[in-house]
Amino acid sequence: MTRSQWDRRISRATELTSTCPFAAEGLHFYTHIATFQRNLYTGLSQASVNFPSAIPSAGSLRNELNLPFLLPKFPEFLSAIQQFAPAQLGQSADRLAQRGSSGWQRALGEFWYGEMESPAGLVHAEEDRAGDSSAAPSERWLAWIFLQPYAEYLADQRAPMTLHGTPSTCPLCGARPIVGVLRSKGDGAEKSLVCMLCSHEWVFRRIYCPACGEEREPQMAFYSAPEIAHVRVDVCDTCHTYLKSIDLTKTGLAVPVVDELAAIPLDLWARQHGYEKLQINLLGT
Numbered sequence: 001m002t003r004s005q006w007d008r009r010i011s012r013a014t015e016l017t018s019t020c021p022f023a024a025e026g027l028h029f030y031t032h033i034a035t036f037q038r039n040l041y042t043g044l045s046q047a048s049v050n051f052p053s054a055i056p057s058a059g060s061l062r063n064e065l066n067l068p069f070l071l072p073k074f075p076e077f078l079s080a081i082q083q084f085a086p087a088q089l090g091q092s093a094d095r096l097a098q099r100g101s102s103g104w105q106r107a108l109g110e111f112w113y114g115e116m117e118s119p120a121g122l123v124h125a126e127e128d129r130a131g132d133s134s135a136a137p138s139e140r141w142l143a144w145i146f147l148q149p150y151a152e153y154l155a156d157q158r159a160p161m162t163l164h165g166t167p168s169t170c171p172l173c174g175a176r177p178i179v180g181v182l183r184s185k186g187d188g189a190e191k192s193l194v195c196m197l198c199s200h201e202w203v204f205r206r207i208y209c210p211a212c213g214e215e216r217e218p219q220m221a222f223y224s225a226p227e228i229a230h231v232r233v234d235v236c237d238t239c240h241t242y243l244k245s246i247d248l249t250k251t252g253l254a255v256p257v258v259d260e261l262a263a264i265p266l267d268l269w270a271r272q273h274g275y276e277k278l279q280i281n282l283l284g285t
């Protein structure tokens with residue numbers, strides 16, 4: 001991933017702010033997130049910190065957490081969240097800022113080394129409870145936003161690998177997919193999934209549920225809306241889970257992780273029809 005890819009994300013979010021006014025507020029916030037993430041990624045690229053030249057084995061990406069490099073960057077991140085985020089997330093950043101370096105280290109470590117939370121666990125959980133020794137859901141959400149470019153940097157340094165089968169979670173870090181992608185291949189389209197943490201993309205089966213493994217075609221369906229026809233919501237009627245996919249055969253200039261953020265009407269439709277999202281995005285939708 002080069003810096004120009006981050007610039008593409010920021011540019012696409014700015015463009016969609018005008019074409020998708022229903023998502024303008026969230027996309028505006030995302031441009032601030034992505035700007036910080038781009039700068040952190042660039043700093044990692046320029047710093048000669050202790051990273052392996054190539055991560056050799058599957059699943060080992062999350063064995064690396066360079067807190068001496070990351071912790072000094074965290075106050076700037078919290079400041080940006082406090083300034084630009086919606087009120088609830090800004091308040092969470094304010095609470096975390098007051099906990100100092102030891103609190104930051106705990107929040108980052110618990111997210112990085114822990115199990116990936118369910119969609120509801122990160123956003124729709126109860127309010128933080130006093131005396132709870134574990135990081136609150138809002139803190140894990142902040143840790144995810146902060147660590148995402150770090151994970152992406154590690155993924156970009158990884159040695160090429162041969163993928164066997166079509167895993168439902170990221171073969172590099174074990175996290176869930178955040179969006180699907182359709183690209184032209186032969187007379188049809190090939191599907192892939194993009195990781196919510198390290199942004200690694202891997203080929204996936206067209207008719208297969210990444211949540212429960214359903215592969216019976218009558219149980220799988222997809223829906224789209226005319227105003228955002230290149231985005232569709234893929235649903236499973238067995239586990240009632242959904243994931244949005246970006247069809248690059250219809251809009252080649254789309255940036256999957258950004259266009260997914262803008263397709264809020266599809267999230268509303270899916271939830272109204274009883275489906276739960278496989279993985280929330282960085283805006284919590």
